Amino acid sequence: MLGSFAVGKTSLVQRFVNSIFSEKYQTTIGVKIDQKIVDVDGSEVNLLLWDIHGEDDYQKVKPAYIMGSSGCFIVVDGTRKASLEIGYELIEMAKKTAPNSVIVVLINKCDLKDEWDITNDDIAGLRSAGFEVIETSAKTNSAIDTAFYTISKLMLNK
Amino acid sequence: MLNDLPKDIIEYLITELPPFTGVLIIRTDSEGNIIDHHGPHKEYLRLVPKVGKLIHEHVPALFSMVPPLVSPMVLHNIQSNTDVYADIHIVEANEDEYWIFFVDQSNQVAGIRDIIQKMNEEKFREETKVSLPESSEPYEVFEDLILNIENEYTATIHSKIPSWFSSLAPKYYLNSEIKFTEIFPYLEVFMFEANDFWSNKKDGKIESGIWSETIKKGKDIALTAFAIYNKGKKFMLIRPMDDDIDKEQMALQMAREQKLAYEKLEKTESKLKTLLDYKDKFVSIVSHDLRSPVAAVLGIAELLVNDKNELTKLDDFYQEMIFNIREEMIRLLDYNDKLYHWSNLELGNFKVVKEKASLLKIIEITHRTASNKLEEKGIKFSTNLKTDITIEVDLSLFQQVLNNLVSNAIKFTPKNGNIFVRVKEDDDIRICVVDSGIGIPKDISKSIFSGFSRKSTMGTGGEKGTGLGLGIVKKIIDAHGFTINVESEIGAGSKFIITIPEKAG
Numbered sequence: 001m002l003g004s005f006a007v008g009k010t011s012l013v014q015r016f017v018n019s020i021f022s023e024k025y026q027t028t029i030g031v032k033i034d035q036k037i038v039d040v041d042g043s044e045v046n047l048l049l050w051d052i053h054g055e056d057d058y059q060k061v062k063p064a065y066i067m068g069s070s071g072c073f074i075v076v077d078g079t080r081k082a083s084l085e086i087g088y089e090l091i092e093m094a095k096k097t098a099p100n101s102v103i104v105v106l107i108n109k110c111d112l113k114d115e116w117d118i119t120n121d122d123i124a125g126l127r128s129a130g131f132e133v134i135e136t137s138a139k140t141n142s143a144i145d146t147a148f149y150t151i152s153k154l155m156l157n158k
Numbered sequence: 159m160l161n162d163l164p165k166d167i168i169e170y171l172i173t174e175l176p177p178f179t180g181v182l183i184i185r186t187d188s189e190g191n192i193i194d195h196h197g198p199h200k201e202y203l204r205l206v207p208k209v210g211k212l213i214h215e216h217v218p219a220l221f222s223m224v225p226p227l228v229s230p231m232v233l234h235n236i237q238s239n240t241d242v243y244a245d246i247h248i249v250e251a252n253e254d255e256y257w258i259f260f261v262d263q264s265n266q267v268a269g270i271r272d273i274i275q276k277m278n279e280e281k282f283r284e285e286t287k288v289s290l291p292e293s294s295e296p297y298e299v300f301e302d303l304i305l306n307i308e309n310e311y312t313a314t315i316h317s318k319i320p321s322w323f324s325s326l327a328p329k330y331y332l333n334s335e336i337k338f339t340e341i342f343p344y345l346e347v348f349m350f351e352a353n354d355f356w357s358n359k360k361d362g363k364i365e366s367g368i369w370s371e372t373i374k375k376g377k378d379i380a381l382t383a384f385a386i387y388n389k390g391k392k393f394m395l396i397r398p399m400d401d402d403i404d405k406e407q408m409a410l411q412m413a414r415e416q417k418l419a420y421e422k423l424e425k426t427e428s429k430l431k432t433l434l435d436y437k438d439k440f441v442s443i444v445s446h447d448l449r450s451p452v453a454a455v456l457g458i459a460e461l462l463v464n465d466k467n468e469l470t471k472l473d474d475f476y477q478e479m480i481f482n483i484r485e486e487m488i489r490l491l492d493y494n495d496k497l498y499h500w501s502n503l504e505l506g507n508f509k510v511v512k513e514k515a516s517l518l519k520i521i522e523i524t525h526r527t528a529s530n531k532l533e534e535k536g537i538k539f540s541t542n543l544k545t546d547i548t549i550e551v552d553l554s555l556f557q558q559v560l561n562n563l564v565s566n567a568i569k570f571t572p573k574n575g576n577i578f579v580r581v582k583e584d585d586d587i588r589i590c591v592v593d594s595g596i597g598i599p600k601d602i603s604k605s606i607f608s609g610f611s612r613k614s615t616m617g618t619g620g621e622k623g624t625g626l627g628l629g630i631v632k633k634i635i636d637a638h639g640f641t642i643n644v645e646s647e648i649g650a651g652s653k654f655i656i657t658i659p660e661k662a663g
Contacts, residue, residue: 005414005417006414006418025411026407026411027407027410027414029368029410030368030369031344031368031370032369032370033343033344033369054414056417057172058414059410062367064347064350065347068346068347082421117425
């Protein structure tokens with residue numbers, strides 16, 4: 001899970017793994033690793049989820065965290081345009097560090113779509129660059145399973 | 159001192175030092191003489207750092223370290239006080255100034271020191287065959303888990319089992335073999351760095367990043383690992399970070415929450431600006447479209463008033479009604495024009511085109527424009543300007559400024575009063591419109607140029623106002639790069655002062 005700070009990476013993992021959501025923002029220090037087995041068209045896939053601290057001036061993501069990954073979620077906060085710019089930087093880092101890793105972009109907080117800064121053009125831009133883009137909400141549990149199912153399937157087909 | 163922090167140093171503080179308080183900062187000159195200091199010096203140094211004293215008199219390890227050979231230079235785990243170990247960063251700000259940062263490492267050093275002590279005792283026993291008292295206890299360092307690394311995936315547990323590890327992986331004991339990357343997947347990443355470090359075969363340690371593990375439902379523990387090499391042996395020490403992580407998390411949390419709040423504020427401001435623009439556009443369109451019908455009604459009223467034959471046929475009541483219609487339509491048209499002007503100024507739909515203009519002529523035109531109103535109230539208008547001055551202004555806009563100020567002065571000056579336009583030229587040109595009016599209460603004078611005022615703007619002769627006139631004046635003056643101020647005393651009159659700076663005029 002890669003992305004700027006406060007985009008909802010931890011919330012997405014917690015919703016997916018433990019079916020819980022908290023409104024309170026708690027910044028992640030370092031890395032939290034969770035595990036979940038998912039069923040992808042009859043095959044069991046054991047996902048080791050690395051919830052990595054948010055990228056900003058205070059904390060930089062170490063390339064070593066991405067090196068061995070099979071897939072990366074780039075999480076963007078739909079209400080904060082700046083998080084898309086950071087998302088693009090992390091995409092570049094992931095492509096360089098883990099060229100075989102699949103990349104799926106999650107535009108999170110779709111429960112606040114009225115306040116989104118990310119436009120349809122931005123999403124179209126990501127899609128035309130070849131990325132799978134999914135709009136999610138950890139709060140309303142929208143498209144979370146789809147997101148993890150999609151990335152698992154892409155990783156299996158790689 | 160903190161206000162003097164150069165940009166490079168601030169950047170270094172943010173990127174290279176841990177984001178929590180407790181760092182001692184000392185600034186020195188190129189010879190190491192202390193200039194000033196900030197932070198908890200008592201924790202790091204035995205004596206209070208004295209300005210002018212050499213830094214190595216406080217920390218002998220820094221003898222001949224200032225200026226450093228390279229900048230930044232970091233000295234690790236230096237004992238700076240009894241039981242206090244610090245990483246000392248020496249950073250050059252410019253040729254004459256050096257910033258020294260002390261970052262507490264006492265906990266880290268204390269943990270490692272015990273292990274090194276044990277290992278050195280073992281080594282001493284092996285090499286000298288001298289029997290030191292054998293310690294039967296395994297290494298017990300805080301709540302650390304110490305692993306003796308055998309290969310990339312396997313290790314044996316070399317310490318007492320800390321309670322947090324029992325909760326995480328209950329089946330392990332002292333000397334158990336452990337596939338550590340299965341229990342701590344994070345260490346898979348750290349092993350790249352650790353293997354590199356161990357392959358150098360130099361005594362020392364490196365530290366990993368931070369990660370968390372869930373030790374029971376809802377309870378996470380933050381951990382950090384040290385890869386240690388000592389006398390040919392490889393160890394991995396895993397340490398819970400309870401206190402430190404709380405401090406770090408709190409500082410980061412605050413910084414990020416502040417950043418989020420700032421982003422939100424910026425977004426709200428931009429939304430508000432858009433709404434204000436909509437409002438101004440709306441007002442501009444409405445006032446523009448209202449002008450024609452209002453002017454048409456006024457035209458009809460003028461026609462009726464001027465047609466004496468028809469007018470005399472009406473009785474007094476209807477004649478008065480027609481006069482009232484004309485007066486109210488004049489006022490409405492004036493108000494509408496000002497609204498239109500105001501909204502366009504707010505929208506920035508105007509351009510100041512400066513040209514050389516005669517100030518005397520501007521004052522004369524103002525006098526002429528106001529002559530009817532001046533006559534009505536018997537107010538005397540005068541100026542001290544005898545010899546003309548050339549000023550560089552947008553003529554039509556600046557004319558409006560003076561017209562508005564004089565019109566405003568007439569409104570608030572009682573009958574038979576005075577209005578004086580005083581011009582003073584030294585380095586700047588000052589144009590003052592002084593009246594002998596009722597004066598402006600202090601609470602109003604603060605917001606007098608803001609445009610829409612909630613306070614009554616009724617004049618001394620019962621004149622009604624829009625409250626927009628002075629707002630328009632301020633906008634035009636600002637656009638010229640001039641300034642305007644007001645001085646007033648209740649009952650003694652008001653003075654509006656326009657200052658045209660030397661270069662602008």
